[in-house]
Amino acid sequence: MTALDEAPCRTYDDLLSRARAGALGPDPRTLRIAVAFTTRQAVRHDGRGTGYRNEVLSLRLAEAVGSCAVEPGELPESALDDCVGADVARLLGHPLPAVRVAALDAYLMHVAPHTPERGALPVALPAGSSLEKSRARARAVVELLDLPAGATVLVVGVVNSLLEALRSRGLGYVPCDLKGGTTEWGEPVVADALAAAGDCDALLVSGMTLGNGTFEPLREHALRHGKPLVMFAQTGSAVLPRLLGHGVSAVCAEPYPFFWLDGGSGVVHQYRGGRR
Structure with a gap:
């Protein structure tokens, strides 16, 4: 240790x-x-x-x-x-x-860079179009949710490929973003994540919440209610694994350069359970 x-x-x-x-x-x-x-x-x-x-x-x-x-x-x-x-x-x-x-x-x-010795499991993203890479990243993120079909996930930071991946597993979702609006499929996007969290079985949250001040209330909600909190993190990819076991249950860490910057192969790092 x-x-x-x-x-x-x-x-x-x-x-x-x-x-x-x-x-x-x-x-x-x-x-x-x-x-x-x-x-x-x-x-x-x-x-x-x-x-x-x-x-x-x-x-x-x-x-x-x-x-x-x-x-x-x-x-x-x-x-x-x-x-x-x-x-x-x-x-x-x-x-x-x-x-x-x-x-x-x-x-x-x-x-402490992302290495297997520190609990990171590298997941390769194949080369491809922006949409192909977005979907590959989404699969790596959604794999971290251990939920039965029919469960409902609060998605904070709307990414259409993540919503697609959740539907493919038979999971419901409540899309949330501070800007509100609608999803690609015309579904309403709620603006108040904490208000919507009570009706959801798990939380799937962007690392961007670290920068806009909305992360800690969501972490505390997950910890208090025993709900899975999975982070997908371009923002704070090295920060959020440090909070595993303290409200954060898993992290898909994606340090710079991000999947959307070029069409070549890439990698994200999955962290599960415990703490690093």
Whole structure:
């Protein structure tokens, strides 16, 4: 058992505080971000009637990249200047939540990358079109839900391929996104995840909730009611496995570069149960 395993973090804020204090690895005051960048995309898959946009802040620390998705246009231009060349400790206390999440993700990816020794099971994503890769990623995510047919899943962060994968397993779902709207199939999307969680058997939640402040209430709901909470994490892929066993039951971790960036093969990392 490693020192990291002996003193698990139970909340995101606990994890952030302990990282900032140097309790999870090297003193973050001695580590500097070499590169800060944003990735923006607009997508409409072949055969789909609707599209969406993504924007992600990423920070490079040595060999590691940490990321946090934001609502398009939300991140001020000054954020990149704040981050590049800054020490990690300062960014862990930055006023912008997205910067704090990306810095923590980069730090933890640097300290403890996704390896089988740390509990990560690599799952290959084959080369293909954007839709083919989206569906392959969705299968890797939904595999982590151990539910009988007919159960209902709260999906926080609507991804149409995830909804397809849930239907293929005979699972019902309640789609949820802060923006509301409708799914590809005209289903209403609720805006209040916590209000909808009570009627669902499990939660399937985007790592983006770390950056918009909605993660902790969902983690606490899952823990309090004994419900599975599965995270699909481009945001905070190295952060969320640290909360396994403390409300988080499984994670599909997808560090940068994400599946939608090119048509080549890729990999995601599944974590199940316990804690890393």
